Structures are given as structure tokens and as C-alpha cells.
Amino acid sequence: xPTLNEYLLxxxxxxxxxxxxxxxxxxxxxxxxxxEMMLSAANLALVSFWRFGGGGGLPxxxxxxxxxxxxxxxxxxxxxxxxxxIIVALFRSRQTVEIHELSSMKG
Amino acid sequence: MVIICRNxxxxxxxxxxxxxxxxxxxxxxxxxxxxxxxxxxxxxxxxVLFLFIIMLLDIKADNTNDWNIPAIVGTVIVVFLLVSQLxxxxxxxxxxxxxxxxxxxxxxxxxxxxxxxEIFTNYNxxxxxxxxxxxxxTIGVVILSRRQSKETEEN
Numbered sequence: 162x163p164t165l166n167e168y169l170l171x172x173x174x175x176x177x178x179x180x181x182x183x184x185x186x187x188x189x190x191x192x193x194x195x196x197e198m199m200l201s202a203a204n205l206a207l208v209s210f211w212r213f214g215g216g217g218g219l220p221x222x223x224x225x226x227x228x229x230x231x232x233x234x235x236x237x238x239x240x241x242x243x244x245x246x247i248i249v250a251l252f253r254s255r256q257t258v259e260i261h262e263l264s265s266m267k268g
Numbered sequence: 269m270v271i272i273c274r275n276x277x278x279x280x281x282x283x284x285x286x287x288x289x290x291x292x293x294x295x296x297x298x299x300x301x302x303x304x305x306x307x308x309x310x311x312x313x314x315x316v317l318f319l320f321i322i323m324l325l326d327i328k329a330d331n332t333n334d335w336n337i338p339a340i341v342g343t344v345i346v347v348f349l350l351v352s353q354l355x356x357x358x359x360x361x362x363x364x365x366x367x368x369x370x371x372x373x374x375x376x377x378x379x380x381x382x383x384x385x386e387i388f389t390n391y392n393x394x395x396x397x398x399x400x401x402x403x404x405x406t407i408g409v410v411i412l413s414r415r416q417s418k419e420t421e422e423n
Contacts, residue, residue, distance in 0.1 A: 162367040166358045173354040184343040212297040224386045239405035246409040
């Protein structure tokens with residue numbers, strides 16, 4: 162059976178892939194997708210701590226972690242909606258989604 | 269795959285695959301409700317929204333082959349530091365090396381009922397705040413897209 166460390170390692174790797182995507186890519190939409198991936202990695206860590214939280218490899222009695230994951234998913238969905246609306250507005254005024262060409266706020 | 273593919277559509281479809289895998293991981297963790305929510309919300313709604321926006325804006329794959337060298341070096345350093353730190357922490361975390369035990373038959377895994385009870389009793393106020401947040405997000409999206417179209421009409 163898998164251990165808690167394996168799930169945490171999986172979550173950390175998913176977070177790292179999302180971080181690499183945010184740092185590497187220039188396309189705003191892909192940056193937003195990588196952010197979603199990082200949020201999901203945090204959710205995976207939360208759920209795996211819940212599953213191993215009861216001691217002896219049994220789940221915890223409390224369902225608060227899953228409620229928190231539910232809230233995180235909801236907030237992430239709202240964030241994606243707002244972010245994509247901003248991207249559409251940006252695209253209408255600038256005709257691009259590349260961050261290198263959106264440097265008008267540079268000091 | 270998500271970050272390597274140059275075409276945004278193939279990145280989005282790879283992200284769908286990875287979210288499905290993540291939902292499978294949730295289900296192996298006996299969190300059936302969260303797994304189903306993951307499939308419904310992420311791969312159902314959010315990714316359809318992403319694909320819709322990509323198609324709407326008609327974004328082509330960037331054919332520019334110039335990777336930003338300092339960005340790549342910085343990313344490799346940061347990610348390497350993160351992963352090595354993670355591995356060392358997990359190596360020292362002895363409590364996490366205990367294997368998962370199979371749930372006994374007497375264990376009631378009625379998690380939808382339990383989560384619903386938890387949400388509507390202990391976390392009722394948080395749920396209402398979340399409703400207000402979703403309302404504000406909806407209004408914000410509508411205003412964002414309306415104001416823009418009015419400006420273009422004036423232009």
C-alpha cells in the first residue's frame with residue numbers, strides 16, 4: 162500500500178511542475194493553468210493528510226480537511242472566471258496574450 | 269506536457285489528463301466526494317472555459333524558438349531547490365513512511381453526508397461568505413466584459 166510520503170512527493174512534484182510553468186511560459190493562459198495545477202497540488206496534500214490523520218494509516222474522524230478542499234476548489238473556480246475575463250479584456254485592447262509584449266506597467 | 273507543448277490547446281488537453289489522474293488519486297485516498305468534485309468542476313467546467321477562451325481568442329502556437337535563457341536557468345535552480353528540500357524533509361518525516369491500511373468493513377465511508385453535515389453546521393458562515401464571493405466574482409466578470417464593449421462602441 163502507498164505511504165503518506167509518496168502522496169506528499171507526488172503533490173510536491175505537481176507543485177514544482179506548476180511553478181516551472183509559471184516561471185517559464187510567456188502565455189498568460191498557460192500561466193493561469195499552471196496556477197490551477199499548484200492549487201490542486203495543495204489540495205492533494207490536504208486530502209492525503211486527512212487520509213493518514215487518524216493514526217495507523219486510518220483516516221481522520223474530522224471531515225474539516227475535505228470541507229477546506231471544497232472551499233479551495235470553489236475559490237479556484239471563481240479565480241479562473243475572473244482571470245479569464247481579465248485576459249479577454251486585455252486581449253481586446255492589446256491583441257496579445259504574451260507577457261513580454263505587455264510591459265506598459267514596467268517602471 | 270502542460271508546460272512543454274507550444275500549442276495552448278494541447279497544453280489544456282494535457283491538463284485535463286493530469287486532473288483526471290489527480291481525481292483518481294483522490295479516489296484512492298477514499299475521498300470520493302472530492303474526486304467527483306474535481307472531475308466535475310475542473311475537467312468539466314474550468315477546462316471547458318479555458319478551451320473556449322483559447323478558441324475565442326484564436327491563439328496560435330508560438331513558433332518563436334527563442335527560450336529566455338536566464339528564465340530557464342532561474343526556473344531550473346528554483347525547482348531543483350524546491351524538490352531537493354522536499355525530498356530531504358520527506359526523508360526525515362518518519363511518521364509518513366507508514367503504509368496506508370485498508371479500511372475495515374465497519375468503517376462507514378458515507379463521506380458526502382459527513383461533508384454536508386460539516387459544511388452546514390460548523391462551516392455555515394464560511395459557506396455564506398463563499399456565496400457572496402461567487403456573487404462578487406460573477407458581477408465582476410460581467411462588468412469587466414461590459415465596460416470593454418461600451419468603450420469599443422464609443423471608439
